[in-house]
Amino acid sequence: MTAVYSHSKIEIFEQCRLKFKYRYIDKIIPEIAKSIEAHLGEIVHKTLEWLYIQVMEKRIPSINDVISFYSKKWEENYSPDMQIFNKSLSAKDYFNRGVEFLVNYYMKYHPFQDNTIATEKRIEINLDKNGEKKLIGFIDRLVNNIENNEIEIHDYKTGSSIITKEKVENSRQLSIYSLAIKEIFGKDKKVCMIWHFLAHDMKHRKNKRFSFNKIPVMLLV
Numbered sequence: 001m002t003a004v005y006s007h008s009k010i011e012i013f014e015q016c017r018l019k020f021k022y023r024y025i026d027k028i029i030p031e032i033a034k035s036i037e038a039h040l041g042e043i044v045h046k047t048l049e050w051l052y053i054q055v056m057e058k059r060i061p062s063i064n065d066v067i068s069f070y071s072k073k074w075e076e077n078y079s080p081d082m083q084i085f086n087k088s089l090s091a092k093d094y095f096n097r098g099v100e101f102l103v104n105y106y107m108k109y110h111p112f113q114d115n116t117i118a119t120e121k122r123i124e125i126n127l128d129k130n131g132e133k134k135l136i137g138f139i140d141r142l143v144n145n146i147e148n149n150e151i152e153i154h155d156y157k158t159g160s161s162i163i164t165k166e167k168v169e170n171s172r173q174l175s176i177y178s179l180a181i182k183e184i185f186g187k188d189k190k191v192c193m194i195w196h197f198l199a200h201d202m203k204h205r206k207n208k209r210f211s212f213n214k215i216p217v218m219l220l221v
Helices: 007-015 017-025 036-056 063-077 091-109 165-169 172-185
Strands: 003-006 116-126 133-145 150-157 190-197 202-207
Touching (some): 003 007, 133 172, 172 190
Antiparallel strands (some): 116 133
């Protein structure tokens, strides 16, 4: 039987092995209401995915089209019982925050001519020779930057926090993605990882090597 791991699974394993056991081995998952923050992140990601699918099909949606798609998906997936951890904000505030993210992003990157080649790209890495242990993940967006001769891995962040320099230097998630991309495009291919911090209308890019030391030893044996 194949064991499948992901960046989030590894994080849970490192934080609490008992929690990992309950969730992924015993399949005991507590019923927790979805948060409005998670809803915001999910719908913004879906909207940007839709936008770039249109772009790859040689169609450039208007900003009104983008906001219309976002609004529709928000309503389709919204539930009044969603948890709001920041009590000073309402669901409407979070909805408007998503609109702001998308408008700022659209105005900055329109007409989206960076040569995007995939969205929600599934990657897979074998951790053993028999392929019985795998790492999987999904890349928000993949760009073939012909000018710089490199593959760009784009990751969207909708939270208010900005990744620290230390986390940038030790990012396992996008480093795993980098290794997988090299398996596809060649080990000598340059890979750049780009974080988009939508709440701050900014991005951070980093070229980085991957080390298997970032994977808990217990997952490799």
